[in-house]
Amino acid sequence: xxxxxxxxxxxxxxxxxxxxxxxxxxxxxxxxxxxxxxxxxxxxxxxxxxxxxxxxxxxxxxxxxxxxxxxxxxxxxxxxxxxxxxxxxxxxxxxxxxxxxxxxxxxxxxxxxxxxxxxxxxxxxxxxxxxxxxxxxxxxxxxxxxxxxxxxxxxxxxxxxxxxxxxxxxxxxxxxxxxxxxxxxxxxxxxxxxxxxxxxxxxxxxxxxxxxxxxxxxxxxxxxxxxxxxxxx
Amino acid sequence: xxxxxxxxxxxxxxxxxxxxxxxxxxxxxxxxxxxxxxxxxxxxxxxxxxxxxxxxxxxxxxxxxxxxxxxxxxxxxxxxxxxxxxxxxxxxxxxxxxxxxxxxxxxxxxxxxxxxxxxxxxxxxxxxxxxxxxxxxxxxxxxxxxxxxxxxxxxxxxxxxxxxxxxxxxxxxxxxxxxxxxxxxxxxxxxxxxxxxxxxxxxxxxxxxxxxxxxxxxxxxxxxxxxxxxxxxxxxxxxxxxxxxxxxxxxxxxxxxxxxxxxxxxxxxxxxxxxxxxxxxxxxxxxxx
Numbered sequence: 001x002x003x004x005x006x007x008x009x010x011x012x013x014x015x016x017x018x019x020x021x022x023x024x025x026x027x028x029x030x031x032x033x034x035x036x037x038x039x040x041x042x043x044x045x046x047x048x049x050x051x052x053x054x055x056x057x058x059x060x061x062x063x064x065x066x067x068x069x070x071x072x073x074x075x076x077x078x079x080x081x082x083x084x085x086x087x088x089x090x091x092x093x094x095x096x097x098x099x100x101x102x103x104x105x106x107x108x109x110x111x112x113x114x115x116x117x118x119x120x121x122x123x124x125x126x127x128x129x130x131x132x133x134x135x136x137x138x139x140x141x142x143x144x145x146x147x148x149x150x151x152x153x154x155x156x157x158x159x160x161x162x163x164x165x166x167x168x169x170x171x172x173x174x175x176x177x178x179x180x181x182x183x184x185x186x187x188x189x190x191x192x193x194x195x196x197x198x199x200x201x202x203x204x205x206x207x208x209x210x211x212x213x214x215x216x217x218x219x220x221x222x223x224x225x226x227x228x229x230x231x232x233x
Numbered sequence: 234x235x236x237x238x239x240x241x242x243x244x245x246x247x248x249x250x251x252x253x254x255x256x257x258x259x260x261x262x263x264x265x266x267x268x269x270x271x272x273x274x275x276x277x278x279x280x281x282x283x284x285x286x287x288x289x290x291x292x293x294x295x296x297x298x299x300x301x302x303x304x305x306x307x308x309x310x311x312x313x314x315x316x317x318x319x320x321x322x323x324x325x326x327x328x329x330x331x332x333x334x335x336x337x338x339x340x341x342x343x344x345x346x347x348x349x350x351x352x353x354x355x356x357x358x359x360x361x362x363x364x365x366x367x368x369x370x371x372x373x374x375x376x377x378x379x380x381x382x383x384x385x386x387x388x389x390x391x392x393x394x395x396x397x398x399x400x401x402x403x404x405x406x407x408x409x410x411x412x413x414x415x416x417x418x419x420x421x422x423x424x425x426x427x428x429x430x431x432x433x434x435x436x437x438x439x440x441x442x443x444x445x446x447x448x449x450x451x452x453x454x455x456x457x458x459x460x461x462x463x464x465x466x467x468x469x470x471x472x473x474x475x476x477x478x479x480x481x482x483x484x485x486x487x488x489x490x491x492x493x494x495x496x497x498x499x500x501x502x503x504x505x506x507x508x509x510x511x512x513x514x515x516x517x518x519x520x521x522x
Contacts, residue, residue: 052409100399
């Protein structure tokens with residue numbers, strides 16, 4: 001079973017520490033939900049894991065392979081996939097071309113269309129012309145045909161209608177049920193906690209909660225305090 | 234009228250070369266997001282490498298092949314600079330860097346090639362192919378035209394139908410997203426630089442005997458190249474192809490008109506000006522209202 005371990009991770013932006021000694025573990029078959037208020041460092045954290053920005057110290061380990069010093073492309077080949085926020089489709093390529101460009105030799109486009117049958121009838125449409133929800137589906141589908149073992153998903157619900165968000169959440173749960181390790185960063189805490197296994201709350205670059213999703217979902221006041229810290233008192 | 238037609242046909246070789254340079258300029262812009270001012274200078278480096286080897290006694294064909302390889306290497310060197318230090322820079326910064334590199338390459342090129350010292354540029358495709366309405370059309374003209382059309386069509390097909398072409402298109406649209414799905418972004422970008430360097434070098438070798446035989450003059454063929462690319466709005470290979478050939482024909486035609494013939498080199502500038510004014514017409518109309 002896949003194990004993705006991050007330990008004592010420190011990340012700077014413009015010389016200022018943004019991530020300060022974060023530990024996190026994501027296992028195959030589970031969704032690890034990472035919550036936190038705006039500016040807590042969630043996106044920086046994911047970008048450091050996928051190699052978009054360098055880490056200052058700490059380790060990023062995927063099934064015994066150290067990734068911290070690798071370039072983003074090498075991390076992708078090692079089995080790590082990052083769904084960035086902002087629906088990063090290749091806009092002038094069709095839906096199918098978006099999928100084909102990422103297609104792993106052992107994968108099949110059918111896997112993507114099985115996950116999101118909606119995309120089948122839109123396969124010859126330029127991705128830039130798709131709706132926001134469809135674009136998000138393309139980006140997630142493109143990620144899975146790359147055959148990752150770990151998938152990092154950043155704010156996939158941003159700007160989407162609730163019905164689409166629910167649809168995407170179900171698909172993410174399905175990815176985990178198929179054996180993938182998912183790290184999900186999400187603003188809609190309740191929705192994310194409802195499908196997640198393990199929750200982490202990040203505040204000012206540090207983990208302030210590490211526990212069951214169900215426990216956190218059942219105690220909104222505690223979640224509120226974790227988000228706001230001393231200001232909540 | 235006949236002399237005008239004759240002169241215009243004489244501009245076909247240059248037109249074909251401009252078309253190739255223009256298509257290469259779009260290739261570089263679309264795939265690695267750089268308005269490349271060094272394109273012709275890279276080709277000039279390859280051309281002068283060929284001339285140097287030929288002057289040293291090497292037979293023409295291997296000298297040409299080495300020249301093309303030298304152009305590819307020069308392109309690769311510029312690509313290494315751009316991908317190592319300027320990957321994250323915006324388009325205007327990248328363009329400024331290539332303009333600065335152009336100045337440097339011309340300075341070094343003039344020094345290494347003896348400044349204005351004349352060199353013998355062998356005609357790599359000599360002879361007359363056929364007569365058109367009484368005008369001799371050279372093999373050089375035919376070759377540059379065929380090459381420009383072939384390069385344009387091949388480029389389009391390559392980008393549309395191959396996996397590498399697909400990856401290059403992804404790279405050009407979202408470099409970071411492309412890298413995050415495991416595309417070897419830097420390798421592909423360097424490939425683009427090397428291919429355009431080699432192709433540009435070959436195009437310049439064909440038309441070099443018709444131009445001023447010094448490094449700076451060949452390097453400044455970037456102006457008609459960018460004019461052709463501008464006609465293609467830095468996106469359409471076919472429009473750039475047609476634009477490049479038209480610039481060559483107009484330049485040739487102008488050379489037959491006595492009073493203005495000495496200013497034929499200004500044709501690409503006028504084309505650039507005209508295209509920019511045309512592209513701004515909507516904004517001017519809005520402003521006037």
